[in-house]
Each structure stands twice: as C-alpha cells, then as structure tokens.
Amino acid sequence: MNIRLATDADRHIWDAYVLNHPDGSLFHLDRWRQAIDRAFGHPSHALIAEERGGVVGLLPLGEINSRFFGHYLVSAPFAELGGPLADTPETAVKLLEKAAEIGRERNCAYVELKNRQPLDGLPTKDLYVNFSKAIxxxxxxxxxxxxxxxxxxxxxxxxxxxxxxxxxxxxxxxxxxxxxxxxxxxxxxxxxxxxxxxxxxxxxxxxxxxxxxxxxxxxxxxxxxxxxxxxxxxxxxxxxxxxxxxxxxxxxxxxxxxxxxxxxKVFDYGRSKIDTGSFSFKKHWGFEPTPLAYQYQLINADEMPNLSPTNPKYQRKIELWRKMPLALSKLVGPPLAKYLA
CATH class of the missing domain: 3.40.630.30 (Gcn5-related N-acetyltransferase (GNAT))
Incomplete structure (x- = not known):
C-alpha cells in the first residue's frame, strides 16, 4: 500500500471515491478543501491510500497554526465531519499513522478527527451531535x-x-x-x-x-x-x-x-453542541440527536483541547466581544475566525 499527499491532479478520483463511499460526506469532497484553501490558504496535507493502482482510502487534512488557538492538524477544517474514509479498518489505521507522522514533523500539538463513528483507541470528546430526519x-x-x-x-x-x-x-x-x-x-x-x-x-x-x-x-x-x-x-x-x-x-x-x-430525501440540520440553544431548538422540531465522535491523536499535548465557546475561560471574552461596536467586530473578527476550524 502506498500513502501519499494528494495533488490537484487527484481531484476527480478523490471526489469519485467520496461519492461512492457509504460514509463519504460533503466535507470530505475536494471541493470543500478548495473553498477553504481559496478563502484562507491554510496548508493542506490531504492523504490518498493506493493499492494495485486504485484508491483504497483518503484523509482530508488541514494545518492550523495560530498564536491564540494553537498549532494542530484537523480532518476536515471548518467542517462537521472528516476523519478517514477507507475500504478496510487496516487502511484507516495506516492513514492515521501517516497523519500522526506529519503532525510530528510539523511540530503540531495534536490531530483532530471529526468522525461519525468512534475509532478504537483514541480519546473522544462528547460535545457535538448531528440532527437529521427523512423528508x-x-x-x-x-x-x-x-x-x-x-x-x-x-x-x-x-x-x-x-x-x-x-x-x-x-x-x-x-x-x-x-x-x-x-x-x-x-x-x-x-x-x-x-x-x-x-x-x-x-x-x-x-x-x-x-x-x-x-x-x-x-x-x-x-x-x-x-x-x-x-x-x-x-x-x-x-x-x-x-x-x-x-x-x-x-x-x-x-x-x-x-x-x-x-x-x-434527508433534512440534515447539522451539528449542535449538547445542551445549547440550537440543540433544544432542533429537538423541539422533532429531530433526534446522533452523537458525533471528535477524536484526537495527541502529539505534543497531554489532554484533548477545548476551544469551544462553552469553555468557561472564554466567557469573559465573549461578553467583551458583544459589547464591541459592530463595525469594529467586522474588522477584527475575520483575522481570528480563520483559525476557528
């Protein structure tokens, strides 16, 4: 098996694999990576696994490096879902091993994997759920x-x-x-x-x-x-x-x-944090939550990060932001938001 970095020439085979994989999502598409790259230019380390001349797995992977929010890899940036897509669990493990290798080379604190189902052996954060229902x-x-x-x-x-x-x-x-x-x-x-x-x-x-x-x-x-x-x-x-x-x-x-x-056929209400206003709103619409497994490969970190606005340490900053003039928030917001992946 060969695992390599994806190139622009791989766009069609990448998206074809996503569309044919039962767990392929909007956020796995190369078009998602293109949009993020066009907007922010964060480094991409998207991985393709090949065997006998065909694609057998992939992992969208972006690098975020911020003095305020840390230095890490994430699959996939600014997305609800990410994580490895693969033909076999063994291929998924190989993709994760390569991701961790890149994380060490780049001196990242961790690799964040936005999985639908948890992978064995990785610390998991129980923060988000998805709400979807048949139309x-x-x-x-x-x-x-x-x-x-x-x-x-x-x-x-x-x-x-x-x-x-x-x-x-x-x-x-x-x-x-x-x-x-x-x-x-x-x-x-x-x-x-x-x-x-x-x-x-x-x-x-x-x-x-x-x-x-x-x-x-x-x-x-x-x-x-x-x-x-x-x-x-x-x-x-x-x-x-x-x-x-x-x-x-x-x-x-x-x-x-x-x-x-x-x-x-499906109304996908997207993710919400547990016990928040949007969580309650979607429940009141008759949607039932399905847990999402956000998991981590810890490299230069001792514990899972907590960049959520629900983190108590951010409450004072949130209150100050609300008091900021709207015009000023439009100026100073974008340089910060580009790192909130």
Missing part, C-alpha cells in the same frame, strides 16, 4: 410532522408577513445578518471571502436564503448545501430583536419545503 414526499405532510409548538411558530412567521428570498444575489444581505448575529453571540465573523468561496466552488450545490420582515428588513439567513439526497443548512444567523416573529422556524420550514419540492 416526506408531500410538502404538507412535512409541516404536519413538525411538533405542535414549532409548527405554531412557523405559522406565526407566515402570519407576521415574513418572506424568503433565495439566490446568490442575496449574498450581501446574508452577510450583514450573519455579521450582526455573530456579534450578538460574541463570536468572530468570517470574512466575506470565506462564504463567497463556497458560492464560487460549489455553484448550484449551494444556496443563500434571506428572510425579511414586512418592511423588507433582513432578519434571518442561511447558507445551505445540497449533497447527494441531503439538504444541509450549515451557516445560519438571525437577529435577536426580531425573535418575536419566529424567523428561525419560518426559515427552516421554507428550506424544508423547498428541499421537498427539489426531491431531497
């Missing part, structure tokens, strides 16, 4: 399947006159809502170029939606990916001052309805 063939059947309180919130949004607009031409309004929403959460916002890179690389497989109230003011937004038979809202925001209008419930219903009409 019913009929639009109204999906509305009826939403639990009563959330369904009432959807109807309130409709009654309040909320409207949804889809398309890449909604990008500027999308980014403005995202910037305000991140500021309200105390989180650094990504640069515009980060989100634009997804639009440029994924084309028709990514979509922007903006929700507006009666007078036309944007109040919520979401950037959504389409992968295989899944609709995947991934980057979303809303404004607290309009929460009485239930813009989030309205937003996700409009997206579910659109996905149903498009023929999607």
């Amino acid at each position: 019913l063939p009929e639009v109204e059947a999906n509305l009826a399947a939403i639990p009563r309180k959330s369904r009432a919130a959807v109807r309130k949004g409709i009654d309040e006159g909320l409207t949804a607009a889809f398309g890449h031409d909604q990008f500027d309004a999308f980014y403005e809502v995202m910037a305000q929403s991140y500021h309200q959460l105390g989180t650094p916002i990504f640069a515009k170029g980060f989100f634009r890179a997804f639009l440029e690389v994924f084309g028709d497989d990514v979509e922007v939606m903006v929700v507006r109230e009666r007078t036309g003011v944007p109040v919520a937004c979401v950037l959504t990916f389409y992968f295989k038979d899944r609709v995947m809202p991934y980057y979303a925001g809303s404004l607290w001052e309009y929460r009485r209008l239930c813009p989030n419930d309205f937003k996700y219903w409009e997206l579910m309805k659109r996905a149903c009409e498009r023929g999607c």
Whole structure:
C-alpha cells in the first residue's frame, strides 16, 4: 500500500471515491478543501491510500497554526465531519499513522478527527451531535410532522408577513445578518471571502436564503448545501430583536419545503453542541440527536483541547466581544475566525 499527499491532479478520483463511499460526506469532497484553501490558504496535507493502482482510502487534512488557538492538524477544517474514509479498518489505521507522522514533523500539538463513528483507541470528546430526519414526499405532510409548538411558530412567521428570498444575489444581505448575529453571540465573523468561496466552488450545490420582515428588513439567513439526497443548512444567523416573529422556524420550514419540492430525501440540520440553544431548538422540531465522535491523536499535548465557546475561560471574552461596536467586530473578527476550524 502506498500513502501519499494528494495533488490537484487527484481531484476527480478523490471526489469519485467520496461519492461512492457509504460514509463519504460533503466535507470530505475536494471541493470543500478548495473553498477553504481559496478563502484562507491554510496548508493542506490531504492523504490518498493506493493499492494495485486504485484508491483504497483518503484523509482530508488541514494545518492550523495560530498564536491564540494553537498549532494542530484537523480532518476536515471548518467542517462537521472528516476523519478517514477507507475500504478496510487496516487502511484507516495506516492513514492515521501517516497523519500522526506529519503532525510530528510539523511540530503540531495534536490531530483532530471529526468522525461519525468512534475509532478504537483514541480519546473522544462528547460535545457535538448531528440532527437529521427523512423528508416526506408531500410538502404538507412535512409541516404536519413538525411538533405542535414549532409548527405554531412557523405559522406565526407566515402570519407576521415574513418572506424568503433565495439566490446568490442575496449574498450581501446574508452577510450583514450573519455579521450582526455573530456579534450578538460574541463570536468572530468570517470574512466575506470565506462564504463567497463556497458560492464560487460549489455553484448550484449551494444556496443563500434571506428572510425579511414586512418592511423588507433582513432578519434571518442561511447558507445551505445540497449533497447527494441531503439538504444541509450549515451557516445560519438571525437577529435577536426580531425573535418575536419566529424567523428561525419560518426559515427552516421554507428550506424544508423547498428541499421537498427539489426531491431531497434527508433534512440534515447539522451539528449542535449538547445542551445549547440550537440543540433544544432542533429537538423541539422533532429531530433526534446522533452523537458525533471528535477524536484526537495527541502529539505534543497531554489532554484533548477545548476551544469551544462553552469553555468557561472564554466567557469573559465573549461578553467583551458583544459589547464591541459592530463595525469594529467586522474588522477584527475575520483575522481570528480563520483559525476557528
């Protein structure tokens, strides 16, 4: 077996392997790596395993080096999922051994693996879960399947006159809502170029939606990916001052309805941290959580890292960020956000 670094010439065979592998995800695609590279330029160490002239495994791997957040490898950067895809467990082990070797050569603290299922022998963080649910063939059947309180919130949004607009031409309004929403959460916002890179690389497989109230003011937004038979809202925001209008419930219903009409089979609500607001919101929509196994190869670290905003040591910084003027947060946020992989 030969394990080597992937090159641009491998893009087609890489994505073909991802699409054919039962555990292949949006985040394993080379297009995901392309978008991250275009936006940030973080070093990539994507690995391909070959045997008898064919691909038998791969591991997307990016390098993050920040004075604030540390120096580490991650599979895959800025993604919900990553980790090795392989024909056999033995091949996956070989890929992990190569990743650890690169980590040592680069003097990294650890390798983070965003796995769906845990791999044996690695420390595991029980922080994230995924929420996914089948989309019913009929639009109204999906509305009826939403639990009563959330369904009432959807109807309130409709009654309040909320409207949804889809398309890449909604990008500027999308980014403005995202910037305000991140500021309200105390989180650094990504640069515009980060989100634009997804639009440029994924084309028709990514979509922007903006929700507006009666007078036309944007109040919520979401950037959504389409992968295989899944609709995947991934980057979303809303404004607290309009929460009485239930813009989030309205937003996700409009997206579910659109996905149903498009023929999607699965509504992938994405990941949430356990016991957070987004976790509760998705539970109230009738989705059940499935644990994700974020695992670590510790190299120059003694314990698993904790870069989550739920870490108590970040609470003071989050409060200070919320008090920062919005315009300033748009300037100082992107240089920090590019390392929050």
